[in-house]
Amino acid sequence: MDRAPGLSVRLKLALSYVGFLMLAGVLLLAAAWLFLTRVPHMGLIIEPDYTLSVLRAFAPIAAAALGFLLVFGLVGGWILAGRMLAPLTRITDATRMATDGSLSHRIQLPGRKDEFRELADAFDAMLARLEAHVAEQRRFAANASHELRTPLAISKSLLDLARADPDHDTGQIIDRLHTVNTRAIDATEALLLLSRANQRSFTREPVDLSLLAEEATETLLPLAEKHGVTVETGGDISPAHGSQTLLLQLTTNLVQNAIVHNLPERGTVWVTTAVRARTVVLTVENTGDPLTAHQVSTLTEPFQRGTERVRTDHEGVGLGLAIVKTITGAHDGTLTLAPRPAGGLRVTVELPADTNRPHPPRR
Known part of the structure; x- marks a missing residue:
């Protein structure tokens, strides 16, 4: 946005400082004037030309005092404003650098905590x-x-x-x-x-994660049988609020990932849902080869399949967990991946619960 040039903030602060200082000086001189011209209660004899005499003696002193306050206020206000605005200058310089494409620069403003810091x-x-x-x-x-x-x-x-x-x-x-x-x-x-x-271009509606887990498991049952993997489901009715299509895709991706990246034979996948105080939780856990914490931390990156994971025809395009992460974030949830001590992966998706639809635990 193009703006007309104006006074700098530093000059405005200096002028404001000198303005208040001059006002305080005028009030102080006015109080002194009133004290000198209205003192009959002190027993002084006031002659007819007393006020004129006081004015002649007081005026030069008052003018000199106001002139000193003016100069002192401008110089002092300019210096103080500069010191106060120095952090803002560093922030402005960093903003310009970021605008030019340099995002690695940091302000790192020293000192104790205040508004600028x-x-x-x-x-x-x-x-x-x-x-x-x-x-x-x-x-x-x-x-x-x-x-x-x-x-x-x-x-x-x-x-x-x-x-x-x-x-x-x-x-x-x-x-x-x-x-x-x-x-x-x-x-x-x-x-x-x-x-x-x-x-986040989707319509939110009431969704039961437990039903989505059952649907995803039933859909992927032939794939599980082909890989010799047993899929176990269970848990509570888990009402959430979001896109049923996206959350079904999330659940399907997790179950498919757990089936494909499992033991060569006799593998197991556990799909459970649970209800907490203000959230609902979907957990997909599978057996498999041991994974390191570093490997697990990179699995949600797009096109990341894991360096030691075997590529198969059913592996997909490497976006399964990346899509899970994005859908979870779009629903204001949290995604947690952790390696299992015995091998395999445990994935937990925690979403805000739909408090308008309380349900008893599933038996």
């Missing part, structure tokens, strides 16, 4: 969040470009092969193209879902 600390925290967000978006864009470029490159290679060798088995090429295109479509749909959840 609270503002500086809040600004530093905002810069840290922005820097982390920008870095995450850059990684996401790079990974998304790679994930979408790979199937396109494969498709181009297959088409070039078919063109160069017309006698090649076209059925095999078509099957391979179908697989590659399906994966590209899945990745695109996952990206669109991630964007929708980020924008």
